[in-house]
Amino acid sequence: INQYTITFNTAGGTVVSSITQNYGTTVTAPANPTKEGYTFSRWDISIPATMPANNITITAQWTYNIIDTPEIPAYIAYVKVKNGNETTLPIIFDTDSKNASVEGRLQDFDNVITVPSIPNFGKYTVSIPVSDLSSDESRKELTVNTDAGSITIPSDMLANMPDISGDKAQITIDRVDKSNLPDDLKKAIGIRPLVKLMLSIDGKQTNWSDEKTRVTVTIPYTPTEKELKNPEKIVVWYIDGENNIISVPNGKYDPDTKTVTFSTTHFSYYSVGYNDRSFNDVANDSSYAKAVSFISARGITLGMGDGNFNPEEILTRGQCIVMLMRAYGISLDSMPVENFADAGN
Numbered sequence: 001i002n003q004y005t006i007t008f009n010t011a012g013g014t015v016v017s018s019i020t021q022n023y024g025t026t027v028t029a030p031a032n033p034t035k036e037g038y039t040f041s042r043w044d045i046s047i048p049a050t051m052p053a054n055n056i057t058i059t060a061q062w063t064y065n066i067i068d069t070p071e072i073p074a075y076i077a078y079v080k081v082k083n084g085n086e087t088t089l090p091i092i093f094d095t096d097s098k099n100a101s102v103e104g105r106l107q108d109f110d111n112v113i114t115v116p117s118i119p120n121f122g123k124y125t126v127s128i129p130v131s132d133l134s135s136d137e138s139r140k141e142l143t144v145n146t147d148a149g150s151i152t153i154p155s156d157m158l159a160n161m162p163d164i165s166g167d168k169a170q171i172t173i174d175r176v177d178k179s180n181l182p183d184d185l186k187k188a189i190g191i192r193p194l195v196k197l198m199l200s201i202d203g204k205q206t207n208w209s210d211e212k213t214r215v216t217v218t219i220p221y222t223p224t225e226k227e228l229k230n231p232e233k234i235v236v237w238y239i240d241g242e243n244n245i246i247s248v249p250n251g252k253y254d255p256d257t258k259t260v261t262f263s264t265t266h267f268s269y270y271s272v273g274y275n276d277r278s279f280n281d282v283a284n285d286s287s288y289a290k291a292v293s294f295i296s297a298r299g300i301t302l303g304m305g306d307g308n309f310n311p312e313e314i315l316t317r318g319q320c321i322v323m324l325m326r327a328y329g330i331s332l333d334s335m336p337v338e339n340f341a342d343a344g345n
Contacts (some may be wrong), residue, residue: 002022002023003020003021003022003023004020004021004023004051004052004053004054004055004056005018005019005020005055005056006018006019006020006021006027006051006055006056006057006058007055007056007057007058007167008030008033008043008057008058008060009057009058009059009060009103010033010035010059010060011035011059011060011061011062011090011092011103012035012062012090012092013033013034013035013038013040013060013062014033014034014035015033016030016031016033021051022051023051023052023053024050024051025050025051026048026049026050026051027047027048027049027050027051028047028048029043029047029048033060035060035062037064037065038062038063038064038065038090039062039063039065040060040061040062041060041061041062041063042060042061043058043059043060043061044058044059044060044061044105044107045058055131057105057129057131057167059103059105062090064076064090075091075093075100075116075118076088076089076090076091076116077089077090077091077102077113077114077115077116078113078114078116079108079111079112079113079114080111080112080113080114081111082110082111089102089103089104089113090102090103091115091118093121097123098120098121098122098123099121099123099124099125099172100115100118100121100123100124100125100146101124101125101126101127101170102115102125102126102127102144103126103127103128104126104127104128104132104142104144105128105129105132106129106132106155108142109132109140109141109142109155110140110141110142111142111143112142112143112144112145113126113142113143113144113145114144114145115144115145115146115147117146117147118147122148122174122175123148123172123173123174123175124144124146124148124172124173124174125170125171125172126142126144126151126153126170126171127168127169127170128142128153128168128169128171129167129168129169130158130164130165130166130167130168130169130201132155133153133155133156133157133158133159133169134156134158134159135155135156135159139154139155139156140154140155141153141154141155142155144171144173146173147220148173148174148175148193148195148219149173149175149193149195149217149218149219149220150217150218151171151173151197151215151216151217151218152215152216152217152218153171153215154213154214154215156213157169157208157210157213157215159213160210160212160213161208161210164201164206165201166201166202167202168201168202169199169200169201170198170199170200170201170203171197171198171199172196172197172198172199172200173195173196173197173217174195174196174197174198175193175194175195176194176195176196176269178194181194181243182243185239185243185245188237188245188273189237189271189272189273192221192271192272192273192274193219193220193221193271193272194239194269194270194271194272195217195219195269195270195271196268196269196270197215197217197264197267197268197269197270198267199267207266207267208266208267209265209266209267210265210266211265212265213265214263214264214265215263215264215265215267216261216262216263217261217262217263217264217270218257218259218260218261219259219260219261219270219272220258220259221234221253221258221259221260221272222258223253223274227274228255230276230290230293231253231255232252232290232291232293232294232297233274233275233276233277233293233294233297234252234253234260234272234273234274235247235248235251235252235272235273235274235275235297235298236248236250236251236252236260236262236270236271236272236273237270237271237272237273238264238268238269238270239268239269239270239271240268241268245271245273247273247275247297247298247299248262248264248270248298248329249298249299249300249326249327249328249329250262250263250329251298260272265329275296275297275298276297277293277296277297278293278296279292279296279303279307279308279309280306280307280308281308281309281310281311282309282311286311288311292309292311295323295327296309298326298327299326300323300326300327301323301326318343
């Protein structure tokens with residue numbers, strides 16, 4: 001195979017068709033695209049260039065035409081490059097879905113894209129070529145900050161999902177309206193934030209689940225006075241398809257940044273929660289009280305029954321293994337083979 005495809009992505013401008021060229025030949029730029037309200041700046045890859053031995057996408061860079069009307073603000077996303085420099089990206093708006101999106105690229109990995117707060121918009125999307133998320137070589141990360149939360153995406157996010165095909169992956173964090181939730185779920189979450197994480201391929205929503213890859217999410221949160229007294233009880237809940245609340249063991253509150261952070265291997269609904277669980281035999285002033293609160297709030301320990309923790313009891317190896325599995329989200333083996341004779345199933 002000696003021919004490869006160059007796709008000129010105009011990022012919302014007039015369409016420029018893809019072309020096919022031989023490896024090693026010179027790539028020349030087509031006529032500059034146009035886009036209402038913007039001025040074409042450049043292509044993100046310097047042209048002319050030499051055709052590599054793979055398909056490539058070259059994306060147009062735009063400068064927003066600032067209009068001297070205060071009612072129409074100019075919104076751009078800021079990219080903080082690893083070496084300390086900064087650049088900008090245009091924000092694309094979908095007023096029907098209240099979605100603000102930016103176009104990310106492989107060269108943006110190991111950088112941070114910050115999208116400003118946009119009134120009446122609660123959904124934010126970063127669009128990245130599928131090929132840029134399928135690397136199984138040097139692992140890099142891209143962080144996108146929004147007022148709904150931030151999401152850190154690894155460059156191998158799709159590497160273990162060979163069935164996924166398409167040009168663009170859209171990764172979305174959406175601040176969810178809780179008014180349509182069942183009453184019991186609405187009561188449990190209260191005024192705390194609820195977000196939905198989504199993956200779409202070329203605009204079609206796609207399930208993402210990969211036990212080998214983690215996406216890190218950070219949600220801004222200001223605890224109540226009661227919660228601040230026991231921040232170890234501030235947790236993250238995963239809301240499954242049956243509206244069940246499932247604790248995310250690695251979720252925790254950071255008082256310095258006033259955020260709740262967790263990592264996940266699948267996309268769904270996630271909420272900040274507060275699990276005010278205690279045990280009859282764990283005094284509030286004991287040296288281990290907050291540690292016990294932390295692991296019990298996350299379901300890592302369930303206690304010994306009758307509201308007791310039995311802090312003076314000897315921990316068995318079986319109990320230790322179970323708590324480790326819960327802490328790291330390791331699923332049970334439904335069909336264990338060659339298990340120890342005294343370990344049952």
